[in-house]
Amino acid sequence: MKFRSKTGEVVLTIDEALEQFCDSKKDCDYCELRELVQQYAGTKKPCHEYVRANPYEAARLMGYEVVEDDKVVEIDQVKKEETNMDKPRICDVLGVEVNENFKFNDFPFDECKVYFVGTDGEIINAKGGSVTGGELCYIINNPDRIIHKPRWTEQEVERAKAIKVLYPEADNLNECDPQIKVLNTKFVIATLDTALFPSLRPGESVKLDEIIGGTE
Numbered sequence: 001m002k003f004r005s006k007t008g009e010v011v012l013t014i015d016e017a018l019e020q021f022c023d024s025k026k027d028c029d030y031c032e033l034r035e036l037v038q039q040y041a042g043t044k045k046p047c048h049e050y051v052r053a054n055p056y057e058a059a060r061l062m063g064y065e066v067v068e069d070d071k072v073v074e075i076d077q078v079k080k081e082e083t084n085m086d087k088p089r090i091c092d093v094l095g096v097e098v099n100e101n102f103k104f105n106d107f108p109f110d111e112c113k114v115y116f117v118g119t120d121g122e123i124i125n126a127k128g129g130s131v132t133g134g135e136l137c138y139i140i141n142n143p144d145r146i147i148h149k150p151r152w153t154e155q156e157v158e159r160a161k162a163i164k165v166l167y168p169e170a171d172n173l174n175e176c177d178p179q180i181k182v183l184n185t186k187f188v189i190a191t192l193d194t195a196l197f198p199s200l201r202p203g204e205s206v207k208l209d210e211i212i213g214g215t216e
Helices: 014-023 036-040 046-053 055-062 069-084 089-094 133-141 154-166 208-212
Strands: 002-004 065-067 102-104 113-117 123-125 146-148 172-176 179-183 188-193 205-207
Touching (some): 014 046, 014 055
């Protein structure tokens, strides 16, 4: 038997659950177990004696759910999968990254449009228009017809090359609004105006070689 808190954390014993519960309380005056543990007042650790004798009731009063071992394995597996999932599933289906603009110009009912997938997995019109159900179905069912838009403009590529000439040891650009930091493997060696690399997303860090590798 194991115990899961309201936040989803699983502890192995009722004693561990009690310790976490006690740590969350400022004092014993407002403890949900205060009256019940009185029957063990003559023991060395009345609280521990009570929860050991009444694990199900104690767990409920402390806000824990009792889960069996196979249930814990299932929960841990789901958490592991969620931790490893660094982008929405739809990105894998379409073969795009989060916030990557892509074109789709093979609609039987409309003109070419530009879209991107938001962090929540929603397909969004890059120019602010609505995305109809028909568009969504056609995009999802025909990912091979997506036209990937090169990430960096020709001007950004030339600027990245110039940075490599001026600072041969430069390796990365890190967007830190209102500046872009130019870094080597350890230190910041220069700063730039964010307007020089408009394709660099807020908080993003990218290698100069990646920028130099592709133009629009």
